[in-house]
Amino acid sequence: MSPHLNFPTRKRRVVRTTLVAAGAAAALLLTGCGLQPATAFVPAAGPGSIKPIKGLPDDAELTVTTKNFTEQLILGKIAVLAAQAAGFKVTDMTNVPGSVAVRQLMLDDGADFTYEYTGTAWLTYLGGKKGIPDKAKQYAAVHDADLKNGLTWLQPAPLNNTYALAVREEQGKKLGNITSLSQIKSLPVSERTFCVEAEFNSRSDGFKPMLAHYGLKLGDPNGVPSKNVNVLDTGTVYTATDRGTCNFGEVYTTDGRINALGLTVLKDDKAFFPAYNVAPVFQTATLAKYPQLKGVFDKISPKLTDTQLRALNLRVDVKGEEPADVAFDWMKKEGFITAP
Template sequence: MTRRPTTRTSPTTRTSATARPSPTARTRTRRALTATVLAGVTTSLLAGCGLQPAAAFVPAAAPGSIEHVEGLPEDAPLTVTAKNFTEQLVLGKIAVLAASAAGFDVTDETNVPGSVAVRQLMTSHDADMTYEYTGTAWLTFMGHKEGIPDKTEQWQAVKDEDAGNGLTWLKPAPMNNTYAFAVRKEAVGELGDITKLSQIADLPVEDRTFCVESEFNSRPDGFKPMLEQYGLTLGGSGDGGIPKGNVDILDTGTVYTATDRGTCNFGEVFTTDGRIKSLGLSVLEDDRGFFPAYNVAPVLSTATLERYPQLEGVFDQISPKLTDAVLQELNRQVDVEGREPADVAFEWMVKEGFITKP
């Protein structure tokens, strides 16, 4: 099954929590036209006046468990890049803080508009490090038609293929920012303590109600095949039927609130979205492995890593702590509370002991 997520963008310059149309959105560009436009815009920016991120501020960081690399030259350069949506901004600032604490002279090129643009910076080796999603690399950049649900297998496949592009994937984080369905907590007991997608088929037809995005509903690898894998049929009238009247087609930004308000029992979500926590939604387990893995991992220029092998130890400390729950909370602080990604990243890094305040 090929997962082609909806393209969700955030503004390049963050203003306020209410101004953001799509919190924790992931810009995973799938359509060739969009990719061409993004690439063209980014090329123009780089060629015309240099890349000047709108949110390049990060607090000063001193070593903690991330120690200053012994023997590192004072001017050892490292360019960190990231996309321009909440989760990527937080991860990018984490990387900037970690590298700074380790003693690198960091250039902050986070807040870049689009997946394709960041990929170009990495493959051209104009940037040294980014956090990338395994599913994005496999399906979008490498052009495979089907994702791999097993997290370890997906990471290994991406790591092996990207080695030929001069890029090295370090160990992945537990966080898996993939599609899922969630239910409001108040309804979990009403539906029989439901925790898995497979349990939906056991519910009465009238309780099988869904809120989904229009693109996810219409794609050949989206809602309909997902239902089929779980023994359900869209528009069917039998035991596993889902009447079309049971499905609300909504904009991305309204699926979460509609699910929370009881418009439907099951809403399509992204697993690290901060609104899951802020609205008290419960994510159902994809127990039949329909959705591909989208684990995030540090990706470094192989040449840079060979020059500074200590970077592997720096980022390997951080990855195990990056869980779905952690990113939901960090994303929530940015998108709901309106905090700066750099401040959120800094506070979390200090709390975990990775860095200290100077």
């Protein structure tokens, strides 16, 4: 299972089959009726470095869809603003419940564009048995496989929303300025304490194999004794790590709470975790009709980093701002658009 299917704080969730079907049906119905969901709002914007495409027909249309958790909502609004600045009439189909529903919209011509994660596509849609830690290889695998499905992946962003371990900034310094996972092995056994979710604790690509990859054995008195591991409910790991219940907590690399709580993400220096880079995905037919869209989104992708999305996610999840406003402010700050 992709980590992007089960993260309630950012509205990730495992969706029952009936809900997936209902979400997809509702999205398709709205598209067919020419309507848009109530969340289909972005502030008015003028062109910046993204300018109207020359020769674009007045009736050129683009339908944008995304899943319904914070990061996807922000990315979706970025895409809507970019397409509008390029001169398209945009149907905003962001906020669809569930990865499978969004995927089906893309496959069934219900949407032209989405932002998707390489690891999610590989493991959830394309039948990959194991994620690929190498970012370039994971991207190439999904890019090549999806061409036969009528979908074209543009170059991915640096943003890699995968699993990680984090430490409180002050505690990391006390432990000898620990910055990478490989350093945990050099710590005294008593300091090798962890907070993890139940799913991560039991996944085949989760906690136990991660420890083994870094030379530590779970349950070994000389490795990581079982008593050193706190298995917690989803959503409480961040707070427990911040409060000192453990030294190292399981996190997602772009979660806004990392910044809010002053946590430091440890570098996966031996490349254990699969790559989940986000990338613009188009229906191949749409991109063939409007090839200039590649240049539009190639401007944006290099700016979408883990650090940047943590800051944007924090504004929504912690400060309560609207994803559309956060996306607009960022697009304006980067010069992609201007205020009208």
